[in-house]
Amino acid sequence: MSRKMILRVPKFQEPKRMEKSEAQRLWLLLKDAIVEVQHMNASTLSFEELYRSSYSLVIAKRGDILYTGLEEVNNHHTKNLLDKIAQAVDERFLIELNSQWQQYKLQQIMIHDILMYLDRMYVKEPQLKVFDLGMFKWKQNVLIHSQINDRLVRMLLGLIHMERNGEVIDGALMKSLIQMYVDVSLKEKETYKQEFEERFLLATSHFYKSESNLFITNNSCGAYLKKVEIRLIEEEARIKQYLDESTGPKLIKACEDELIANHMQTMIEMETGCRTMIQNDRFNELKLMYRLFQRVENGLVHLKNEFAGYVRNEGHKIVNQPENLKDPNALITSLIEIRNRFEKTLSQSFANNRDFINSVNTAFESFLNENDKLSESLALFIDKKLRGGFKDSNDQEIDVIMNKVILLFRFLSDKDVFKKFYEHYLAKRLLSGRSFSEDLERTMISKFKQECGNQFTSKMEGMFTDMRLSKDALDGFKNYLQTSVEMGKLPKIDMSVRVLTQGFWPTFPPHSCTLPPLLSQYCDLFTKYYCHAHTGRRIIWQTNIGTAEVTFRLPKKTHVLALSTYQMLIMLLFNDAEKLSLKQMAAGTSISFMDIQRSVKPLYSGKYKVLKRTPAVEKSKELSENDIFELNLNLKCKLHRIKFAATSQTDSEPERQHTRQRVDEDRKIEIDAAIVRIMKSRKALIHNDLIVECTKQLSSRFVPQTSMIKKRIENLIEREYLERFPDDRRRYRYLA
């Protein structure tokens, strides 16, 4: 065991009057000790005695001697230190300053320990605590002294500048010296902020201003972005390594301003900038740009606008490309392609940011509604897919395509036009038996239903119901024929009938034609059967949209021709004639001349020619009433069954016009309904409000023209649903 060291603690001074000389003696004792501490000779001191002395002074109300004495000693000491430090040259300066500072801090802790009773019982605000007093004296006499402060800051900033240029500096030294500014700050780090931080931030801005200007003019945008990212990471590390954390946000802000905010426009417009990146799908660079722009105010707005502008421009090109205008399939395919492409950009580069998605959607909305062809093109696109275009795709791929269709559909402002076209082509698919799969048809419809509700698809679903009921009706009819008495008298033909509910189906332009007697008889029989089974219903025949199979006997061979009703009627005429002019055909069938033209064309100009034009004329020549046709008895064809197109593939202009007209008719009704609905709930409304409300209600289906709404209002006034207020012509009242 070590030598026994005994400390005997005598009685502490009682709180009674102390002689001045005694007080002086105690102070000198303490002063000597403090000076020893300041000379790093603390080991010889008796701390118990020192503590007891300071205790005695304080308790005898002589704290003032102690406090002012301490102040003086500190003053003296720091002034001595100043000379010592200021003499150090070059790098020695920082090292000397730092080592003196480290020692000084330790001394102050020790002095505080000795004088803790003074701290606790004597020091009152605004006096500084013992330790703070020490810090204050250092600041006053050393740190902010003209010989130190400026020199120190310049050297610190010089070192940081060197480090930014890639040199290695002493981080620990930096941290200690910079922390000194914080330590000597009495409140809110004011010395640090005033003396160091302000100048540091200024130097930072200055450095990055010149660096970024130089770098961006000599490098690509991508390289610049990478540089910026590295710089920001470096500065983050700098904060952790030797700056006070309160500087962090300010430093980063200063860097962001110089490196990003000031160059945003350049980064967007420069040759290798944002535009090129979007054009070339440079996802990673865009992602970096997004991340960096996100850091500055309004940064993303710039990027977003640029992107949306590009999307709009690309879309605009596609919807106005002449080839695309002719080919709906190509148009929609390219639209789906760019949609996919931009979705990829959104997810890979722009973190699927809501604002970005919305602005891309707005762009799509604007160019998709640029021309009114899109509704029809989209309907045609689906038509083609459902007629067999899906044949080679698996379920998943089909689902993807359907969802893209729905997506494009969502952007259409005139959904009612699309609906009309869709119904039109759906009807054609169902009636001609060309639909590839009923399941797929129903899937597609259910997607529209999800999007727009029951009302939108009720007619389409009605069509499917009709198809099913027609099958039942036809089976019933066949049974009926077998039991019917009249049946015995008629030659047997195979007739199939579809009963379509008016309203579900698009109305086909009514065309009359004369059926051969046998067919008429069958039709009558069906009418009789059906009206008997369903009393109260009326049947209107639309034979013109039907199909027929006709046996075509040639000298050596027999073919079956699959024809439209009109073509059948024309061909039947040749049973009684060898040559017929178009005029004669029209007369014999009661078909309009235009339909005759369209029906005959596939028969003489297709791959298999059952009719011949005599005398032979060039193909391109327009048909005239007096052109004469005869049967082509030399037809060579390996197939037994030959199928002919009813008319040319796409719809003719009149049919399209017809569809549009019907859309307009429907719109009138919708607008009427909307106006009445609104007026019924509001009772009275000003003209403009009514227009706004009406447009809002209908916007999910189409965008009504103001002029049209005005007309409908006039019309409703005439029909006495509404009236104008006599004193204010711009207000309407609902008439119950």
Add this chain to the structure above:
Amino acid sequence: EIKNENQTIFKEKFINDFQNLFENENNNYSDFVIKSGKKYFQFNSHKSISSFRSLYFALLFKEKSINQIEFPEIRKPIMKKILEYIYTSKIQISKSELIEMWIFSNQFQLNLLSKFIENEIIKN
């Protein structure tokens, strides 16, 4: 995270253990001795604990070799109560002891304790 619902019991146990540490006379790990009163009654004590609890002791131990401190001016029961407070934070003082306790808790820089006693003195 598991929550200990018997936290108070655990604290109790902690205090009791420290009470034992302070009272056990054959405490081998004790590294210094306090002697108090006219008869120099001996308390075995621990530098680590007393210097953590009292800045005064912390200061004394700056002179590293000290291993016995004598307080002839402090009566044994008062010293005992002060040490008990240092080890366990328990306080058992009679009214007559208040002033004496205040002087020494103040001297030892037991700030919380002296604040408490001040309030008691004012109340009485």
